[in-house]
Amino acid sequence: MDPQSIQSIVEEVLQQLGQKQPTLQPNQIPIAVSGRHVHLSEQHLAVLFGESYALKKKNDLSQPNQFAAEETVILSGPRGTIERVRVLGPSRNLTQVEVSQTDAFKLGVKPPIRQSGDIKGSSPVTIIGPKGSVYLTEGLIIAQAHIHMSPDDADRFQVKDGQYVQVTTGTERPITFGRVLIRVSPSYRLEMHIDTDEANAGFIRTGQIGELIIAGQAAPSPSPVMVQEVKHASTVFEGKLLTQHDVQQSAESVIQVRKSTIVTPLAKDTARDLSKKIEVIDK
Numbered sequence: 001m002d003p004q005s006i007q008s009i010v011e012e013v014l015q016q017l018g019q020k021q022p023t024l025q026p027n028q029i030p031i032a033v034s035g036r037h038v039h040l041s042e043q044h045l046a047v048l049f050g051e052s053y054a055l056k057k058k059n060d061l062s063q064p065n066q067f068a069a070e071e072t073v074i075l076s077g078p079r080g081t082i083e084r085v086r087v088l089g090p091s092r093n094l095t096q097v098e099v100s101q102t103d104a105f106k107l108g109v110k111p112p113i114r115q116s117g118d119i120k121g122s123s124p125v126t127i128i129g130p131k132g133s134v135y136l137t138e139g140l141i142i143a144q145a146h147i148h149m150s151p152d153d154a155d156r157f158q159v160k161d162g163q164y165v166q167v168t169t170g171t172e173r174p175i176t177f178g179r180v181l182i183r184v185s186p187s188y189r190l191e192m193h194i195d196t197d198e199a200n201a202g203f204i205r206t207g208q209i210g211e212l213i214i215a216g217q218a219a220p221s222p223s224p225v226m227v228q229e230v231k232h233a234s235t236v237f238e239g240k241l242l243t244q245h246d247v248q249q250s251a252e253s254v255i256q257v258r259k260s261t262i263v264t265p266l267a268k269d270t271a272r273d274l275s276k277k278i279e280v281i282d283k
């Protein structure tokens with residue numbers, strides 16, 4: 001075995017030892033917050049940092065082979081600039097810049113929400129490095145919230161690559177993400193990625209846990225027929241998901257939910273603590 005292979009195995013083992021995996025319930029997913037960052041093509045890396053420049057690894061990212069580089073760039077838009085924007089490695093085929101909506105306001109652009117890699121028709125941006133600058137006519141996006149997972153995880157959650165699901169958080173300011181993209185690859189490690197605006201909205205920090213709600217359990221659309229069928233519609237909780245917050249807010253001592261409504265473990269615990277009953281009704 002050559003010294004480099006040994007080195008990489010040692011690094012991998014050390015990394016695994018250092019990673020304290022939280023014990024996850026079957027529907028739980030660890031969340032990581034992505035700060036603004038830039039992926040560079042080889043060509044743009046050369047323009048910004050010089051010919052044959054190699055990025056220096058600052059630290060590994062959670063997804064295998066991805067790393068944060070020592071290098072940073074400046075982003076410039078019609079309204080302002082943002083300094084010290086982290087470059088991620090390794091180089092990609094296309095240069096792509098991922099920012100939050102707050103960043104976009106500062107730059108003075110209106111990027112679309114996109115899956116990574118889908119940059120056609122996205123916003124223009126100027127990237128400034130120590131050796132030169134690049135004007136991109138497109139390449140600036142706000143990243144779609146997504147979950148990386150292995151095929152085994154996908155089987156376990158019964159989801160497919162490209163599917164959208166909901167994820168709810170049990171944070172101090174609980175929120176539910178309504179459109180989270182599933183991305184499946186043998187090289188992925190289970191983790192949900194959100195941007196800093198999304199994290200701030202929900203008081204979420206990297207390492208916190210979200211609960212996955214499988215898509216396709218749409219709330220019944222209100223129709224006159226439905227209302228006639230259910231006599232005491234006002235007392236039935238109609239949401240797709242009953243959370244701790246819902247239980248706390250409910251004025252009812254018996255909270256009626258439909259069969260299709262998912263009750264989170266925290267909601268159950270809270271109901272017990274508050275001596276409320278959660279009753280599943282068939283209709």
Ligand SMILES: [Zn+2]
Binds near residue numbers: 146148193
């Ligand atoms: Zn990601």
